[in-house]
Amino acid sequence: MNPRLYLHIVTMEARKLMTYRADFYLNAFAGFFVQIGLLYVLWKSIFAESGGTEIAGYTFHQMVLYYVVTILIGKFVRGSDYDGRMAAEIYSGELTRYLLQPVDYFSIKFAQRTGELTTAVVQLALFSIAVPLLFDFDAELSLSPVHLAMCLVMVIFASVFHFTLFLPAEGVAFWADNVWSLNVMGRIIVSVLGGTMLPIALFPEWAQSILSYTPFPYLFYLPANILFGKVSAGEWLHGLAMLTLWTVLVQVLAREIWRRGRHSYTGVGI
Amino acid sequence: MLRYLRLYIAFVRFGFSRAMEFRLDFWFRVVMDCVFYVTQFVFFGVIYRHTEFMAGWNYDQILIFAAAVMYSDAVNMTVFSNNMWWLPQLINRGDLDYHLVRPVSSLFFVTLRDFAANSFVNLLIATGLLAWTLARYPGELGFGNIVLFFVLLAIGNLLYAWSTAVFLIPTFWLHSGTALREMSMHLQRYAERPHGIYTGWLRRIVLSILPFALMISIPTEALFEGITWQRVLHIAAVCAAAFAFLVWFWNRGLRAYSSASS
Numbered sequence: 001m002n003p004r005l006y007l008h009i010v011t012m013e014a015r016k017l018m019t020y021r022a023d024f025y026l027n028a029f030a031g032f033f034v035q036i037g038l039l040y041v042l043w044k045s046i047f048a049e050s051g052g053t054e055i056a057g058y059t060f061h062q063m064v065l066y067y068v069v070t071i072l073i074g075k076f077v078r079g080s081d082y083d084g085r086m087a088a089e090i091y092s093g094e095l096t097r098y099l100l101q102p103v104d105y106f107s108i109k110f111a112q113r114t115g116e117l118t119t120a121v122v123q124l125a126l127f128s129i130a131v132p133l134l135f136d137f138d139a140e141l142s143l144s145p146v147h148l149a150m151c152l153v154m155v156i157f158a159s160v161f162h163f164t165l166f167l168p169a170e171g172v173a174f175w176a177d178n179v180w181s182l183n184v185m186g187r188i189i190v191s192v193l194g195g196t197m198l199p200i201a202l203f204p205e206w207a208q209s210i211l212s213y214t215p216f217p218y219l220f221y222l223p224a225n226i227l228f229g230k231v232s233a234g235e236w237l238h239g240l241a242m243l244t245l246w247t248v249l250v251q252v253l254a255r256e257i258w259r260r261g262r263h264s265y266t267g268v269g270i
Numbered sequence: 271m272l273r274y275l276r277l278y279i280a281f282v283r284f285g286f287s288r289a290m291e292f293r294l295d296f297w298f299r300v301v302m303d304c305v306f307y308v309t310q311f312v313f314f315g316v317i318y319r320h321t322e323f324m325a326g327w328n329y330d331q332i333l334i335f336a337a338a339v340m341y342s343d344a345v346n347m348t349v350f351s352n353n354m355w356w357l358p359q360l361i362n363r364g365d366l367d368y369h370l371v372r373p374v375s376s377l378f379f380v381t382l383r384d385f386a387a388n389s390f391v392n393l394l395i396a397t398g399l400l401a402w403t404l405a406r407y408p409g410e411l412g413f414g415n416i417v418l419f420f421v422l423l424a425i426g427n428l429l430y431a432w433s434t435a436v437f438l439i440p441t442f443w444l445h446s447g448t449a450l451r452e453m454s455m456h457l458q459r460y461a462e463r464p465h466g467i468y469t470g471w472l473r474r475i476v477l478s479i480l481p482f483a484l485m486i487s488i489p490t491e492a493l494f495e496g497i498t499w500q501r502v503l504h505i506a507a508v509c510a511a512a513f514a515f516l517v518w519f520w521n522r523g524l525r526a527y528s529s530a531s532s
Contacts, residue, residue: 023449031449034456037472038463045467050321181298185305192309202316 005103006111013115028123032071039067056201062228063199065141069224070196072127073151075120077158077219079113084183087173096267106167106254113163142229150236151226157243158219162190164247165215167254174261195221215246277374278382285385296388303347303392307399310336310462325466330407332464335490337400338419339462342427342486344396347389350431353381357438358447364529377520381435415493422489422497425509426461430485432512433458435520442523461485481508 018024047053047060058066086109089095098105169182191197193216200208200221211217218239225231231239289296314336318329327335357380360366369379404411437454441447460468460476465483468476476483484505492501 022444023446026449026453030453031456034453035459038456038459041467041469041472042463045325046317046321049323049325055320176294176298177292178295179298181295181302185298185302188302188305188309192312197309197313198316202320204319 006107006114009108009111010115010118013112014118017116017119024119028126032127035071036064036068040064056199057230058199058201066199066224066228067196068131069141069227070220072124072131073155073158073220073223074196075123076117076155077162077223079116079120079159079163084170084180085109085112086167086170087179087183090170090173090261090265091177093267095265099262099267105258110163117159141227143227147226147229150231150233151223154218154223154226154236154239154243157240157247158223161215161243161247161250162219164250164254165190168250168257171254171257171261174257174264190216190219193217194219195224213242215243218243274374274378281383282385282387285390286387289387296391299386299388300391300395303344303389304395306343307340307396310339325464327464327466330403330409331490331494334400334403334407334493335464335486337396337403338423338486338490340396341393341400342423342430342461344389344393345427346430346434348386348393349427350381350434351389352384352386354431354434354438355451356384357435358441358451361441361447361523361527362445366527367529370524376524377517381431409494411493415496418497419489419493422484422492422505423486425505426485426489429481429509429512430458430461432516433480433482433485435516439519439523442526458482461487463487465491477504478508481512484508 043060043063047055047063053059055063086095089098095105098108101108166183166186169179169186172182173179193211193214195217200211200217203211208217222231222235222239226236311333314324314329314332317324318332322328324332360369360380366376366380369376369383372379404416434451434454437450437457438447440450444450457480460480461482465473465476465487468483473483477488488501488505
């Protein structure tokens with residue numbers, strides 16, 4: 001895609017999202033503190049009941065920080081509530097408008113999503129000022145330039161994969177009227193297997209071993225653990241390779257679904 | 271009252287015929303909720319690998335609590351959720367007009383008209399899971415406590431719907447319900463954890479102001495330990511205040527509503 005067109009779409013999408021300022025601030029701050037508040041009291045209670053100072057290699061402080069980091073990373077990997085827009089365009093017949101343009105549809109959607117991520121970047125910037133005042137980052141996190149760079153690269157790969165992951169489900173809308181449930185199912189699976197619900201280290205060994213061949217632990221769990229200094233260069237490279245491999249595989253599947261779907265697409269809409 | 275009952279029966283009938291028209295989506299939603307149920311068991315199962323108790327409850331007790339979470343979720347998905355999700359759009363597009371001119375309570379119509387028949391299948395599954403966790407519980411629960419448990423869960427379901435509605439009504443002024451809906455979903459997670467983990471002012475909030483603890487956790491506690499008169503009075507007072515506030519808030523919202531230009 002033409003870089004100027006790409007940038008134009010990114011800017012337009014970012015502006016659109018910033019139109020609802022109340023949404024932005026509620027999502028950025030209130031949502032974050034509500035989530036962290038619950039996780040804080042939950043793990044405080046679990047640590048108190050277990051009687052130990054560490055669970056699966058995490059102290060209480062590290063556990064809370066783990067969730068802080070995964071929530072912040074999640075904003076960038078997931079973007080905003082994008083799921084379902086492509087399906088809605090198929091359902092309403094709006095897709096026709098894009099098919100007539102000499103631009104790849106997925107590229108337009110990726111540009112729109114990048115625009116959405118700009119709000120995540122703004123939120124991350126705001127949090128990078130506010131959160132260290134509340135949590136003692138220096139004591140637990142390894143914020144060296146190398147680790148920050150490793151984490152950033154991993155998060156970019158993860159974000160691209162996350163975008164790709166939902167393309168096949170959206171394509172199902174060519175045959176089904178509503179794929180909302182598929183998207184929600186995807187989000188639930190990503191949340192559990194990606195480590196935002198619980199750190200993967202808490203899972204049994206056999207489950208961790210199986211998960212290492214899937215792309216999910218590399219979306220949130222591994223990027224977060226890079227900042228804890230728990231990831232070696234080899235593991236990082238393995239993670240990038242897995243994400244690349246899975247992105248290509250899912251992209252091929254998505255392209256095939258969309259190719260077949262376009263044959264059955266009538267453009268009539270509702 | 272009879273008129274409202276007849277109306278609701280019609281909603282249920284329409285819900286089933288609509289669900290039968292979109293069969294693929296019907297099954298997607300059934301599978302989606304089943305995935306959610308599995309994650310609930312996985313969550314508590316993994317945590318109990320590292321501790322014997324959470325908020326004073328052992329694994330058998332937490333399984334009943336987890337099943338009660340699924341049951342409550344299924345009731346809400348079946349009866350209320352679809353309606354709540356559409357509320358911001360009704361307000362922004364001006365479609366609320368059609369409901370305001372009907373000779374029935376607008377709040378009744380807006381919150382109950384869409385019965386999700388596909389989630390009704392999940393309600394049956396969730397009820398089965400709850401029955402299974404109750405049956406496998408090694409201790410004595412008592413028939414009275416089980417009845418009390420289900421009565422309190424029913425009240426909890428109304429409070430759950432209340433919490434969603436209260437967070438969506440500000441759409442009348444803010445014009446976008448996206449973040450508000452997300453906020454209510456984040457807050458409702460407080461209902462999905464045992465109230466024993468909350469202490470101090472947070473405990474007072476979840477027991478009274480935003481009564482998430484009354485939705486599932488307190489009913490589960492009543493199942494194991496019974497209930498005191500103080501607690502009954504407390505629940506009655508909170509429910510009365512909550513629903514009086516909802517009606518007042520809804521009416522304030524309607525005053526701010528300016529039809530299609532909202």
